[in-house]
Amino acid sequence: MPTPTGVGTEELRRANLRAILQTVHTRGPTTRAVLTRELGLNRSTIGALTFELQSLGLVTEQTSAVGGRSGRPSHLVVPCPDNVVVAVDVGVDRVAVALVGLGGDVLDRRDRGHQRGEHDVAHVVESVAQMIEDCLAAVPSKRCLGIGVAVPGAVRTGDGLVRFAPNLGWVEEPFTELLANRLGRPVSTGNDANLGVLAEHIRGVAVGYSDVAYLSASVGIGGGFLVGGVPLTGARGYAGEVGHMQVDSLGPECRCGSVGCWEMKVGENVLLRRAGRLPGGGPPAIAEVIASARDGEARAAAAVDEVAEWCGVGIRAIVNLFNPEIVVLGGVLSQVWSAASDRVDEALSRSTLISPRNDVEIRSARLEDDSPLIGAAELAFAPVLEHPQMVPQAV
Amino acid sequence: MPTPTGVGTEELRRANLRAILQTVHTRGPTTRAVLTRELGLNRSTIGALTFELQSLGLVTEQTSAVGGRSGRPSHLVVPCPDNVVVAVDVGVDRVAVALVGLGGDVLDRRDRGHQRGEHDVAHVVESVAQMIEDCLAAVPSKRCLGIGVAVPGAVRTGDGLVRFAPNLGWVEEPFTELLANRLGRPVSTGNDANLGVLAEHIRGVAVGYSDVAYLSASVGIGGGFLVGGVPLTGARGYAGEVGHMQVDSLGPECRCGSVGCWEMKVGENVLLRRAGRLPGGGPPAIAEVIASARDGEARAAAAVDEVAEWCGVGIRAIVNLFNPEIVVLGGVLSQVWSAASDRVDEALSRSTLISPRNDVEIRSARLEDDSPLIGAAELAFAPVLEHPQMVPQAV
Known part of the structure; x- marks a missing residue:
């Protein structure tokens, strides 16, 4: 339960100013008519607030030739790229x-x-x-x-x-x-x-989703979460460390001091070594292994299979913990998912998923490595x- | 980022009504003076709102003989137990x-x-x-x-x-x-x-904490989380299923279809079987094993040790994922923690905890089995x- 807090009218005005700026920043140029409708404010309030944002140099207004339902030209509120x-x-x-x-x-x-x-x-x-x-x-x-x-x-x-x-x-x-x-x-x-999860939520595959798990692997695995639309930070900002969940007591040893951490099962270099390649080649080297697997190289195929299996084991834990609407994958997780989604899905569904599998979308990050x-x-x-x-x- | 929303004055009034009722429900009888100060509202607003709550039959007002700083008697707002x-x-x-x-x-x-x-x-x-x-x-x-x-x-x-x-x-x-x-x-x-986590947050050991992990085990393990003061539900309400994280590829098989799930390592019956007891005795049987371990029974002591180790492995994963301020333990987890916190802590600290160990409190649930x-x-x-x-x- 959130701490009860009283709200004053100045706070209200600031909330509305914020709402307008956030809307045009996220969606791009927006008509006053749309702002009026979607924010549930009247026309004169919108006018006063956009005027204030103009004075602050944050937006400009353009008069659009395209009229609204009334046929009147509509003012377009545009984020100012200066x-x-x-x-x-x-x-x-x-x-x-x-x-x-x-x-x-x-x-x-x-x-x-x-x-x-x-x-x-x-x-x-x-x-x-x-x-x-x-x-x-x-x-x-x-x-x-x-x-x-x-x-x-x-x-x-x-x-x-x-x-x-x-x-x-x-x-x-x-x-x-x-x-x-x-x-x-x-x-x-x-x-x-x-x-990464913030970017995918604002401008990527997770637009419109409130419960999002973003999992991206290179050498290690990073996790970022939106929970009810709010970024998960934890008490000090350290939340989301998914890489060191122990998934296998057999090992291998992890540099963290434990054994069998998830990132020892699905990192780039794990896949490369399993496929008989040298570690360190990054995404292009992973792409080469995947292509070789597709062309029938047994060792590459076995490596992709094994990593896909462990992707499923880890994603299953995350889905059961967070019940996200969407899991967004980056880095080698995205590459393996694109190459072997059936295999990941099989591992994911082999044992109980609390949420029905159909309720969870799994997608590669739209912004790719730029999230x-x-x-x-x-x-x-x-x-x-x-x-x-x-x-x-x-x- | 939360969806921008406009806020109207009627919504404001309702928010303040809510804040007063929540305060007296949670804390018990509260003076108008305290409500005025803590909610940042003026005296006449508080008066009007408490009058409305009285009309609704939700609170009563008592005139307290104990004056505030001004020496005036203060109105005490009391939740109505009818x-x-x-x-x-x-x-x-x-x-x-x-x-x-x-x-x-x-x-x-x-x-x-x-x-x-x-x-x-x-x-x-x-x-x-x-x-x-x-x-x-x-x-x-x-x-x-x-x-x-x-x-x-x-x-x-x-x-x-x-x-x-x-x-x-x-x-x-x-x-x-x-x-x-x-x-x-x-x-x-x-x-x-x-x-359980809600109750411990409102009336238990987690009062005043915003980032809380509640982990309670009997036959299985339940997990409940507060994230920035808000209950974690996930998209459909299924979040918090901590019991089926795979922690050991060696097994044993879990009824969920997977192997080596966390709850196969720390449930009541796991501890009882390891100690050579019949399963099914519940908390009293666990207490007997713990007492026997303390009295020097080797098999009981080994069972408590092993379960304490696996408690640490699972709690570590949760701490790294959620970065909570406090971990509240219920059921057999609480019993094992009370009996063998050193052992749990050793397992917890053996490998990297992202958050400093001192930043995370671990406590038994105050409301015990009634959370x-x-x-x-x-x-x-x-x-x-x-x-x-x-x-x-x-x-």
């Missing part, structure tokens, strides 16, 4: 940086390998900072609303401390603070899978979408 | 029925074994209905606000269909509809662990707490 955020995805192999406009368009995009292949936090901070500065220097007239970063690890709510990012070798690294100090700007950091990057943009937009009146006025 | 609900807990061995007053006091309580030990749904419905009628017949002047039932199974949101209650042998049983038709009254049904029953009462109160103005006016 407002941008910088989104960053810190991967194990590379850093991706994107300039994203209010409304969600990617205006610029840069990728760079880690300097000398290193994950030393000071190097990563410097490299990311330079990429962000380059990106912003190219658009001096834009207003930067924020910087959002996706990291493959557990990130503490509040200060963005990276508690544990095993594939970067980071433990308790104050990454967010270091980057913010280096840039002289606030930075928000989130777990890549938590941001965390797009989610990082949404993380950066979030404060302005929550409090439009607090938008920074300086460019 | 409003009751009937709470039911359908267990595997027995049915418990309680009459609970607004404010949470248990006014009457009855337990009865299943008729002829049977779980046939028609028999259970008839037995429960008679117990409810007996309970209400004893208090003819009370106003019954609702009937809430806890069931050890997956319950569909909306119609309360029991999709799967393996320990009762129920599959897709329209239990709620049958009971409502038999009584001629609406009935709300929920999963026992989902109601689901008290939660069923809260389920029955919920519609009136949500919409006080819709309280039934007839007694």
Whole structure:
């Protein structure tokens, strides 16, 4: 039961301001008529609130020639793309940086390998900072609303401390603070899978779904969840760590200290080794194994089969725990699902699924490997979408 | 991101009415002064709203002799115990029925074994209905606000269909509809662990916590979760099924069709068999094994040790998935935790816990085996707490 709270009229006005901005950011240009109908507010309220958003430089209004039912021209409320955020995805192999406009368009995009292949936090901070500065220097007239970063690890709510990012070798690294100090700007950091589910919910296959499980595997497995439309963070921001569920007491040993963790059964390198390949090739190497399996190579086929089986075991646990409407798969999970959905489904359905199988959709992520990057943009937009009146006025 | 919604002033008034009633129901008698301060409303608004709640027969006002800071006597808003609900807990061995007053006091309580030990749904419905009628017949002047039932199974949101209650042998049983038709009254049904976490949150060890995992084991294991203060239900109400996470590919076989499910490692009968006892003795038999282990019986001690180890494995998965502030244990999990918390903790901490161990409290349920029953009462109160103005006016 939520704590009872009194609500005042100023809060009401802010809620409505927020509702309009969120709507045009998510859906794109929207007529006043549609806003009036969908938000259940009257025309003059909508008019006053869109005027306020215009004054804040967050939207513009265009008069559409296409009339509504009344035949009158309708005012189109348009998110103003002079407002941008910088989104960053810190991967194990590379850093991706994107300039994203209010409304969600990617205006610029840069990728760079880690300097000398290193994950030393000071190097990563410097490299990311330079990429962000380059990106912003190219658009001096834009207003930067924020910087959002996706990291493959557990990130503490509040200060963005990276508690544990095993594939970067980071433990308790104050990454967010270091980057913010280096840039002289606030930075928000989130777990890549938590941001992935957000992106798929706002702009991907999970639009319109409230209960979503996003599971993405590369070397490890990340999990991000929406529960009743709300991101699952847990008490400190560490929720969603699906990779270390013990599924097999026989092993193998995991670098976490336990045995038989789920990510030791379905990670990229597990599949590659089982197929007799060298580890480390990433998604293209996985694609090669899958193609070889299809062409009849027995060892590749057995590897895909085995990993598909373990995909089913883990997804079953997640479905029974969360009863999601949709499971969105990324990385090697998506590749295996696309290649061997029958096999995954067989493992999933072999034992009791509490929810009927037909009630759960399983889909590959629409934004593919960019779900965390797009989610990082949404993380950066979030404060302005929550409090439009607090938008920074300086460019 | 929650769907943007416009908020009107009538909705605001209802939210404040709700906030007052929820506060006095949860905390008991509360002064107007405290309500004014905590809900952030002015004195005249509180006065008008409590007057409305009095008209609805939901609260009474008493003038307290103890003055506030001003020295003036303060009006004490008191939940009116003429409003009751009937709470039911359908267990595997027995049915418990309680009459609970607004404010949470248990006014009457009855337990009865299943008729002829049977779980046939028609028999259970008839037995429960008679117990409810007996309970209400004893208090003819009370106003019954609702009937809430806890069931050890997956319950569909909306119609309360029991999709799967393996320990009762129920599959897709329209239990709620049958009971409502038999009584001629609406009935709300929920999963026992989902109601258990609610009760522990409102009146137990989890008061004040927003992220709570409640894990209770008897023959099977039930899981109930609060996520950011909100009950986790999943898309259809089936979330929280923790018992069938695969933890060991070696087995044993589970009645669900899979192998090595968590509940095959920590259920009551698992512990009893490992200790060389006959299954079926329930909590007293578990207590005997624990006492024998303490007295030095090697086989009992080994059984407790082994189950404690598997408790740790499962709790670790839950902590990594949900990052709760507190894990509340019921049934055999609570018994094993009380007897062997060091052993559970050792297993829990052997491998990586994403959240620092100190950030997670582990506690036995305060309401003990009654958490689901008290939660069923809260389920029955919920519609009136949500919409006080819709309280039934007839007694």
